[in-house]
Amino acid sequence: xxxxxxxxxxxxxxxxxxxxxxxxxxxxxxxxxxxxxxxxxxxxxxxxxxxxxxxxxxxxxxxxxxxxxxxxxxxxxxxxxxxxxxxxxxxxxxxxxxxxxxxxxxxxxxxxxxxxxxxxxxxxxxxxxxxxxxxxxxxxxxxxxxxxxxxxxxxxxxxxxxxxxxxxxxxxxxxxxxxxxxxxxxxxxxxxxxxxxxxxxxxxxxxxxxxxxxxxxxxxxxxxxxxxxxxxxxxxxxxxxxxxxxxxxxxxxxxxxxxxxxxxxxxxxxxxxxxxxxxxxxxxxxxxxxxxxxxxxxxxxxxxxxxxxxxxxxxxxxxxxxxxxxxxxxxxxxxxxxxxxxxxxxxxxxxxxxxxxxxxxxxxxxxxxxxxxxxxxxxxxxxxxxxxxxxxxxxxxxxxxxxxxxxxxxxxxxxxxxxxxxxxxxxxxxxxxxxxxxxxxxxxxxxxxxxxxxxxxxxxxxxxxxxxxxxxxxxxxxxxxxxxxxxxxxxxxxxxxxxxxxxxxxxxxxxxxxxxxxxxxxxxxxxxxxxxxxxxxxxxxxxxxxxxxxxxxxxxxxxxxxxxxxxxxxxxxxxxxxxxxxxxxxxxxxxxxxxxxxxxxxxxxxxxxxxxxxxxxxxxxxxxxxxxxxxxxxxxxxxxxxxxxxxxxxxxxxxxxxxxxxxxxxxxxxxxxxxxxxxxxxxxxxxxxxxxxxxxxxxxxxxxxxxxxxxxxxxxxxxxxxxxxxxxxxxxxxxxxxxxxxxxxxxxxxxxxxxxxxxxxxxxxxxxxxxxxxxxxxxxxxxxxxxxxxxxxxxxxxxxxxxxxxxxxxxxxxxxxxxxxxxxxxxxxxxxx
RNA sequence: GCCGGAGUGGCGGAAUUGGCAUACGCACAGGACUUAAAAUCCUGCACUCGUAAGGGUUUGAGGGUUCGAGUCCCUCCUCCGGCACCA
Numbered sequence: 001x002x003x004x005x006x007x008x009x010x011x012x013x014x015x016x017x018x019x020x021x022x023x024x025x026x027x028x029x030x031x032x033x034x035x036x037x038x039x040x041x042x043x044x045x046x047x048x049x050x051x052x053x054x055x056x057x058x059x060x061x062x063x064x065x066x067x068x069x070x071x072x073x074x075x076x077x078x079x080x081x082x083x084x085x086x087x088x089x090x091x092x093x094x095x096x097x098x099x100x101x102x103x104x105x106x107x108x109x110x111x112x113x114x115x116x117x118x119x120x121x122x123x124x125x126x127x128x129x130x131x132x133x134x135x136x137x138x139x140x141x142x143x144x145x146x147x148x149x150x151x152x153x154x155x156x157x158x159x160x161x162x163x164x165x166x167x168x169x170x171x172x173x174x175x176x177x178x179x180x181x182x183x184x185x186x187x188x189x190x191x192x193x194x195x196x197x198x199x200x201x202x203x204x205x206x207x208x209x210x211x212x213x214x215x216x217x218x219x220x221x222x223x224x225x226x227x228x229x230x231x232x233x234x235x236x237x238x239x240x241x242x243x244x245x246x247x248x249x250x251x252x253x254x255x256x257x258x259x260x261x262x263x264x265x266x267x268x269x270x271x272x273x274x275x276x277x278x279x280x281x282x283x284x285x286x287x288x289x290x291x292x293x294x295x296x297x298x299x300x301x302x303x304x305x306x307x308x309x310x311x312x313x314x315x316x317x318x319x320x321x322x323x324x325x326x327x328x329x330x331x332x333x334x335x336x337x338x339x340x341x342x343x344x345x346x347x348x349x350x351x352x353x354x355x356x357x358x359x360x361x362x363x364x365x366x367x368x369x370x371x372x373x374x375x376x377x378x379x380x381x382x383x384x385x386x387x388x389x390x391x392x393x394x395x396x397x398x399x400x401x402x403x404x405x406x407x408x409x410x411x412x413x414x415x416x417x418x419x420x421x422x423x424x425x426x427x428x429x430x431x432x433x434x435x436x437x438x439x440x441x442x443x444x445x446x447x448x449x450x451x452x453x454x455x456x457x458x459x460x461x462x463x464x465x466x467x468x469x470x471x472x473x474x475x476x477x478x479x480x481x482x483x484x485x486x487x488x489x490x491x492x493x494x495x496x497x498x499x500x501x502x503x504x505x506x507x508x509x510x511x512x513x514x515x516x517x518x519x520x521x522x523x524x525x526x527x528x529x530x531x532x533x534x535x536x537x538x539x540x541x542x543x544x545x546x547x548x549x550x551x552x553x554x555x556x557x558x559x560x561x562x563x564x565x566x567x568x569x570x571x572x573x574x575x576x577x578x579x580x581x582x583x584x585x586x587x588x589x590x591x592x593x594x595x596x597x598x599x600x601x602x603x604x605x606x607x608x609x610x611x612x613x614x615x616x617x618x619x620x621x622x623x624x625x626x627x628x629x630x631x632x633x634x635x636x637x638x639x640x641x642x643x644x645x646x647x648x649x650x651x652x653x654x655x656x657x658x659x660x661x662x663x664x665x666x667x668x669x670x671x672x673x674x675x676x677x678x679x680x681x682x683x684x685x686x687x688x689x690x691x692x693x694x695x696x697x698x699x700x701x702x703x704x705x706x707x708x709x710x711x712x713x714x715x716x717x718x719x720x721x722x723x724x725x726x727x728x729x730x731x732x733x734x735x736x737x738x739x740x741x742x743x744x745x746x747x748x749x750x751x752x753x754x755x756x757x758x759x760x761x762x763x764x765x766x767x768x769x770x771x772x773x774x775x776x777x778x779x780x781x782x783x784x785x786x787x788x789x790x791x792x793x794x795x796x797x798x799x800x801x802x803x804x805x806x807x808x809x810x811x812x813x814x815x816x817x818x819x820x821x822x823x824x825x826x827x828x829x830x831x832x833x
Numbered sequence: 834g835c836c837g838g839a840g841u842g843g844c845g846g847a848a849u850u851g852g853c854a855u856a857c858g859c860a861c862a863g864g865a866c867u868u869a870a871a872a873u874c875c876u877g878c879a880c881u882c883g884u885a886a887g888g889g890u891u892u893g894a895g896g897g898u899u900c901g902a903g904u905c906c907c908u909c910c911u912c913c914g915g916c917a918c919c920a
Contacts, residue, residue, distance in 0.1 A: 215914065218837045222916040229920080247920060260920090303918070328918040338920045346834095347918055420919065541915080611858070612845060618913095620845060624859055631873095632858085638873095680849070690847065693857035700857090776853050781901040783853055821900050826852055831900050 001644065001748075004637035006601030010740045014112055022756045023062075023117040025073040027527045034070035035528050036062045037507055037567075039536030039544070040077045043103035043125075044084060047110040049576040049583055049609070049621070050537065052593050056606045057573055057615050057688070058535045059116045063736040064682045066117070067760040073528055074117055075510040077124035078104050081132075082499045083161055083177060083468075086432045090464055096432040097460055100127055110594065114602045115739050117756070122513040126502035127432070133455035134509065134519035135502050136437040138551070140448050141558060143438075147193045150446065154332070155425060157185040162468040163429045164189055166498060167422050168223070168543050176543070189427030190436060190495065194550050198224050198419045201549055204565055212570040213616065216541045223542050225420025230404050232339065232413035234259060234312040236271065237320055243267060243312060246334035246418050249344065250407070251399040253316050254388040255362035256339035257352070260305065260324045263288040264331040268308060271323060275309025281325065288327050303328050303351050315412045316389065326351065334418055342378065343370065349378040362387045363396050424547065426498045431462065431470045433496030441483035441490040450484050456492070470494060503544055504551040507531050507566060525561055534567035541572070571686055574618035576609075583621070591621055603738035604630045610688040610737060632696060633741055636734070639702050640727060640745055643709075647727055647749060650720035657718045663708040664722045665770075667701070671726045672767040674698040678733045679763060688737070695733055702726070729761045776827040777802045779811060795822045802828040 017023065038058040041051055062074040078100075085096035092099070104125060111118070124131050142148045156165040160180035164187065169176040194201075202224045205217045229248035236243065243259060261268050263285045272281035284306040305326030312323050328347060329338055342352035342359045352359050359372045363383040370379055385394045391402060407413035427436070435456040437449035449456055459478050462471040472478050472494040483490040511524040536544075545567075552566040575582050578589040596605045608629040613619040659665060674694050681691035712719065728749070735742035735755050746755045770791060775798060777785040785807050789798050799822050802808060812832055819831040 213838090215837055219915050222836065225916075225919070227919075245920075249920080326918095328920095330919070333919050335920095340920090345920075347920080350918095418919085420916085538914080614846080617839095617846090622845070622859070625845070628858055634873095677849095685849070687849090689845090690849095690857080693847075696857055774853090778853085778901075781852095781899095786853080819900060821852095823852060823901095827901090829852080829900050 001641045004634050004741070006603060006633075006740065009744045010113070010115065010602055013740045013743045014115055016743070016754065017115075017117070017756070018112070018120075020754070021121070022754055023066075023072075023074060023119050024121060025071065025075075025119045027524055028071050029527065031071040032069075033073065033528055034065040034533075035073045035507075035531045036065065036533050037075065037510070037531045037535070039534070039540060040079050040503070040506060041107065042079045042082060042084070043100055043107055045103050045106070047107055047114075047593050049591055049593060051111075052114065052605060053573055053576055053609050053615075053619065054535060054537065055111065055114065055116050056609050057571065058533075059114075059606075059739075060610065060682060060688055060736040061533055061535075061686075062117050063739060063756070064760065066756060067732070067735065067758060068683075069759065073122075073510070074119060075122040075124075075513065076111065076116075076118040076120070077122075077506060077510070077513075078107075078126065079499065079503050079506075080104065080125040080127035081433045081496075081502055083163075083430060083432070086430060086464060086468055089432075090466060090468065095460065096464075097127065100125075113597055114593070114606065117739070122510050124506065124509055124513050126434075126499070126506065129455045129457060130516060131506075131509065132434040132458070132502065135434045135497065135505070136449070136454050136456060137451060137519050138505055139434075139437060139497065139501070140451060140454075142192060142554060143448050145554065145558065147196065147554060149191055149193065150188060151191060152186065152188040154184050155187050155189060156182045157187070158182050161430075164425055164427055166425045166500070168424070168546070189425055190438075190493075192424040192426055192550070194424045194547075195419060195421055197550050197553050198226065198421045200553055201421075201546065202226055204549060204553075208565060208570075211568060213538075213572050216538070216545065216570065216572060219541045220546055223421065223546065227418050227420075229416060229418065230400075230407060230413050231335070231416040232315065232407060234315065234321075234339065236323070237311040237313055239271075239310075241267065241270075243323070243337050244335045245337045245339045246416065247339055249341065249400070250403040250413075250415075251385065251388075251391075251396045252341040252344045252362055253314070253339070253403060254385075254391075255341040255343050255360045256314055256321065257319075257342060257358040257360055258322045258324060258340045259312050260326045260329050260338050260340055260351070261308070262329040262331040262336040263325050263327065265325070265329075265336045267337075268325045271308045271310035277307055277309030280306050281308055284325065291327070303347065303354065305351060305355065307355075315407070315410075322357065324351075324355075332422065333420065343372065343375065344378050344380050346378040346380065349375070360387060424498075424550075426501055427495040428498055429470055430468065430496060431458075431464060431472055433499060434458070434502060435472075436493040436495055436497055438493040439481055439483055439490045440493065441486060441488060443488055444483055444485040444490075447483055447485050447490070453484070458496075470496075472496075500543060500547050504547040505555075507534075507548070508555070508561070520560070522560070529561060530563040530565060531567045533569045533571065535571045535573060537575075538572040545570070571615060573615050574613065576621060577618050578621040596626060600626060600630045601633075601740070603741050604633060607633065607692065607738050611692040612689070614687050614689050632699070633738060635703075636699055636730070636741065637745075639699060639706065640730075640748075642706060643702075643723060643727060644748065646709075646720050647724045650724040651717055657721050659718055659722060661712065661719065663705060663712065664719055667705050667726055668722050668767050669770060670698060670701045671729050672764050674733065675729060675761045675763045676768070679760070682736065692737060695730070695737075698730060698733075702730070731755070732758060732761050773825055775802070775825075777805060777808055778827060778829040779808070779832055781829060784808060784811060791825075795824060798822055798824075798828060802830065 036058055038054050062072050066072045080100050085100050088099050089096040156170045158165050158175040158180050160178045161175060165175060170182050173182055175182055205221050208217055227248050229246060230250040231244055231246055233242040233244055272278045305324045308323045308325055310323045311320040314321050340348040342348040343361045344363055361370045361372055364386050365379060365383045382396045385391045385396055385399050391399050404415040435458050437456045439447045441447055462475060464471060479492045479494055481490055481492050508520045511528040512521040515521055548566050555561045581587050583590050608626045611629060612625050677694040678691045681687045731742050731745045743755050772788045773791050775787050775789050776783055777787060785805055787801055787805055789801055799820055815832040817830060817832055821829040
């Protein structure tokens with residue numbers, strides 16, 4: 001037999017799978033489905049190691065579940081709209097569509113060369129009209145449901161990208177994609193009402209616990225940011241206005257000794273008009289406007305404020321309290337106004353000290369009473385109410401509810417919840433995206449494009465501005481249109497949709513990818529959805545995963561879909577690291593997957609990336625580690641070669657084959673122990689590194705076995721059957737990880753069908769038991785001896801064997817035995833004094 | 834500050850239910866084969882005392898529960914991630 005030649009084996013099986021459509025998925029209600037999905041790639045140019053890891057992990061599960069008898073859907077597509085295509089186009093004078101399609105074809109070839117088991121017939125690309133037509137349709141459905149609106153608001157503007165960003169796309173004040181600084185702009189745009197779903201999205205997090213990584217659920221919960229409290233109206237003295245505040249501490253209302261408004265709050269200027277503070281306030285507001293947003297919102301920033309000249313009335317004490325404006329109050333959280341309780345909030349205390357404002361304690365801790373005159377730290381935990389009228393003596397936790405009830409009775413406030421989550425801005429001022437299917441008519445206003453006129457085609461014969469300005473705004477052929485309602489001349493919307501809209505529903509499209517009648521077919525959705533296992537990077541913990549969950553809930557409300565969540569289980573894989581940093585072109589620490597495939601083969605590449613670390617942890621690249629995996633596959637090939645003649649001469653496996661040979665019994669035991677370990681590791685634990693380690697141990701055992709096999713005299717049919725079973729098991733266990741070598745060995749054994757649908761080995765517990773057991777003997781919990789006992793020995797027998805062991809006798813002879821614990825099948829612990 | 838995750842040999846990591854800590858791999862050292870090298874195979878490899886047999890110590894630190902703790906509980910430290918002048 002020739003040596004292990006991956007260069008001929010791998011392409012051979014890849015074309016076999018393709019020709020035979022080995023991974024084609026079809027709806028079949030008599031078979032249990034399994035939908036495995038990895039986050040679809042952006043066609044950026046070439047595959048990188050992160051992709052290999054992402055798709056390698058997914059492919060193990062897909063191949064395993066197929067062998068387990070499931071009807072597996074494992075599709076692939078391209079998240080193909082987006083800025084890099086435009087930027088590359090400007091640099092290379094190549095059209096974004098051309099650039100994108102070229103990259104797709106390069107990356108398709110690369111994915112194929114990895115031997116990934118995709119149903120290529122379902123391939124999609126979000127930039128093609130047959131896909132974005134349905135993205136537009138989704139937009140219209142949202143619009144009908146009242147979940148889409150336009151507003152003029154403060155938006156995040158990335159100068160480098162020349163477009164607006166959603167809040168979720170701003171990371172530490174910078175653009176998520178280009179890292180450029182983000183500035184505020186006041187601009188009109190389209191929004192999705194994701195805030196309507198804040199509660200359900202948060203509630204869903206609870207149900208996903210245990211199925212999604214806690215880290216992701218925490219991040220989403222933090223992002224949604226629900227807080228419980230009250231809304232309270234404060235009357236302005238001498239005017240007909242009220243200021244509404246949100247507070248999480250209604251119990252401290254008696255201690256509210258002043259109020260603070262955000263500088264952007266419309267009442268600030270209004271209140272100061274005509275007072276002697278008017279000029280000061282104007283100066284202050286202008287100054288804050290000019291301040292850098294990052295600096296202003298950082299905790300280190302100095303707390304600065306100005307008195308507005310107005311007073312409000314504390315609704316419970318009836319006292320006049322001064323109204324201020326300060327830089328630390330934010331317009332876009334709560335109501336943009338706060339009541340200040342300096343005794344029980346650190347910022348308020350700092351502010352009160354700085355501007356000599358009154359402080360009143362209304363909650364006392366149990367032990368050491370607070371003194372307003374010298375407190376430096378606000379008391380912000382629970383205690384007993386004081387100085388609070390009829391609420392005195394109540395526990396503050398309890399008082400929260402009571403105060404809210406009281407406020408409601410006197411109609412100046414109510415219990416309320418507040419979210420940090422803002423609506424999702426989906427307008428982008430760029431070209432390479434899904435056109436928003438809306439027409440603006442002078443007569444009729446905003447008019448949605450009728451469904452039967454979709455898609456609104458993105459024109460391809462355009463010239464891009466050199467700073468990325470969208471050509472759509474000046475392309476009359478595009479924007480000039482007729483109003484669908486009145487037929488008059490009208491203007492098309494020239495903003496495009498955020499690419500995250502395209503990726504928020506693509507997993508539904510995969511269930512009937514080629515359907516040109518509708519976005520998705522109900523029977524297909526009902527059968528395939530939800531995705532059983534989703535695999536992708538943690539960088540989408542908030543963005544893509546939150547948006548997709550939102551879309552799914554809307555689809556549910558629209559009656560399209562039954563499930564509450566799109567992704568039942570989520571696995572977030574770690575990054576691929578080299579020399580301590582994430583692989584990236586700028587750091588120059590990139591390993592090209594093609595090179596690894598060229599030198600070692602796809603099987604080695606896959607094996608290494610699955611073996612080097614558990615899937616969710618970061619993985620440190622190691623050239624020597626790759627060598628090690630290659631060495632392992634060569635060892636597999638070699639031992640297989642050593643046995644192939646014996647295996648092929650064995651008959652077919654029957655149920656009742658027996659042997660008395662110790663070595664063969666041990667071989668069969670190791671075989672079945674390995675089946676158990678590998679099955680659990682893939683199916684339950686998703687821990688592929690230990691699955692591979694178990695297979696390596698199995699192979700090491702086969703090498704040990706080989707020595708005794710050569711000496712074994714009774715090399716009969718039954719013996720060969722056991723050997724055959726072991727090797728066939730090895731091949732099948734290896735198949736999800738290293739599919740090419742597995743197919744090759746499988747066919748060398750004479751099998752005529754591909755390994756793809758062969759049944760996964762069945763674990764038989766009876767074969768894993770032995771006649772003798774190794775029992776550890778401990779003295780006071782420390783291992784002192786190991787003894788072998790018969791598997792059928794009673795606890796009493798084991799105990800006496802342990803106590804009568806010569807070494808144990810020696811060590812216990814002068815000591816009093818206080819207790820003996822026998823753990824069946826494991827150990828004996830002798831407690832001595 | 835709040836929330837989440839983690840801390841085990843020289844390195845990546847294992848220990849699934851409280852029961853032999855360090856599986857598997859890498860690196861390293863010695864040996865076999867070879868004119869030589871590569872490849873391959875064999876042996877060793879947590880630390881420490883010891884020629885050895887054997888002993889002692891060790892899972893970030895310190896306590897606790899238990900016959901027995903990497904695993905459970907308490908206090909603390911460090912690192913990673915998220916949120917945060919969030920009212």
